[in-house]
Amino acid sequence: MNNRPRFESRELELLRILSRRLELPLKEENQYLFLQKGFEGELHFDRELQNFPDSFIILNDLLLESSNTHFQIDTLLIAGSTLFVFEVKNYEGDYCIENERWYSLPSKIEIKNPLLQLQRCETLLRALLKELGFHLPIKSHLIFINPGFQLYQAPLNIPAVFPPQLKRFLEKLKNTPNVTTSRNMKLAEQLNARCLKENPYMRKPEYNYTQLRKGVPCDSCSSFLTPLTQGYLTCGECGLKEKADTAIIRCVNEYKVLFPDRKITTKTIVDWCGGAFSEKTVRRVLSRKYIIQGHGKYSYYTEQQN
Ligand SMILES: [Zn+2]
Structure with a gap:
C-alpha cells in the first residue's frame, strides 16, 4: 500500500x-x-x-x-x-x-x-x-x-x-x-x-512581481490563454478550453506559491490575470472559494477563518 x-x-x-x-x-x-x-x-x-x-x-x-x-x-x-x-x-x-x-x-x-x-x-x-x-x-x-x-x-x-x-x-x-x-x-x-514539510536548503531564485508576465497560462502547454468568451478561456496554441472559475483558482494558487506573504485581494488577482477577468468575476470566484477578511477596500481573502 x-x-x-x-x-x-x-x-x-x-x-x-x-x-x-x-x-x-x-x-x-x-x-x-x-x-x-x-x-x-x-x-x-x-x-x-x-x-x-x-x-x-x-x-x-x-x-x-x-x-x-x-x-x-x-x-x-x-x-x-x-x-x-x-x-x-x-x-x-x-x-x-x-x-x-x-x-x-x-x-x-x-x-x-x-x-x-x-x-x-x-x-x-x-x-x-x-x-x-x-x-x-x-x-x-x-x-x-x-x-x-x-x-x-x-x-x-x-x-x-x-x-x-x-x-x-x-x-x-x-x-x-x-x-x-x-x-x-x-x-x-x-x-x-x-518527515519535514519543506526542504530547508531549497534554492529560491530571485524575482519580483513587476518582471513577471501577467495573464492566464495554459494548463497543458506553454502558451497563455486568450480572453474570456462565453465563460471560457481558450488556448490559441493547443485548443484547451477552461472555465473562468478554474482558471482564476489556478492563478490564485500560483500567486500564493510565488508570493506567500502577500494578501489575496480582488484587485491583485485581476492584475495578476492580466485583465482577463472583470473585478466582478474575480470577486465572485474568490468569495465562493475563500473566506473574506475585513471590509470594503481593505478586504482580502484567506484559505481559513483567522
Ligand atoms: Zn495550450
Whole structure:
C-alpha cells in the first residue's frame, strides 16, 4: 500500500510557475529541467510499483533528519523484515565509471557519485532507526529508470538496477514472502511523522512581481490563454478550453506559491490575470472559494477563518 503519495517539490513547483512568466537565467533553467526530469523518473518508478500487493508499505519522498543532518529518500519500501531504499535516477545517455568517479559522456564531465549519496542516506537512516528503536536490515539500490541510459565500466557488485533488469528485479521483490506487521506499520507511522514539510536548503531564485508576465497560462502547454468568451478561456496554441472559475483558482494558487506573504485581494488577482477577468468575476470566484477578511477596500481573502 502506498502510505505517502508523491508531490512535486516546492522548488520544482516554483520554477515551473516562474518559467512560464519570465525567462529564467540559464542556471535556474537547467535546475528546473533537472528537477523536472528527476520527478518524471520518480513517477515512472511509482507506476512500476503500483501493482505491488497491499502488504508492502511504500513511503515516497521522505525528507528526514538524523544526527542534525537532513537526508531524502525517493522511495522506501518496507517488506517483511527488510527496508529497501531506492534512489531513482532518470539519467539519459552514456556514462562511465573510472576509479570510482562517475562521468557523463562523450564530453567526460564528472558528475556527483550517486553511490556516495545512496550510502550517506543509508547511514543516516540506520542512525534514525536506532534512535527510534527499530532494528531492521536496510538494502539500498540505485534505480536507473531511463531505457536510454548506459553505464560503461560499472563494477559487477554495485547496488544498482539497470533498465533491462528492472522488470526482473521488481518481480523477484514482489514475490518475497511478506505480511504487514504491526511493527512495520508503526515504523511507517513514525517515519511519516518525522518527515519535514519543506526542504530547508531549497534554492529560491530571485524575482519580483513587476518582471513577471501577467495573464492566464495554459494548463497543458506553454502558451497563455486568450480572453474570456462565453465563460471560457481558450488556448490559441493547443485548443484547451477552461472555465473562468478554474482558471482564476489556478492563478490564485500560483500567486500564493510565488508570493506567500502577500494578501489575496480582488484587485491583485485581476492584475495578476492580466485583465482577463472583470473585478466582478474575480470577486465572485474568490468569495465562493475563500473566506473574506475585513471590509470594503481593505478586504482580502484567506484559505481559513483567522
Ligand atoms: Zn495550450
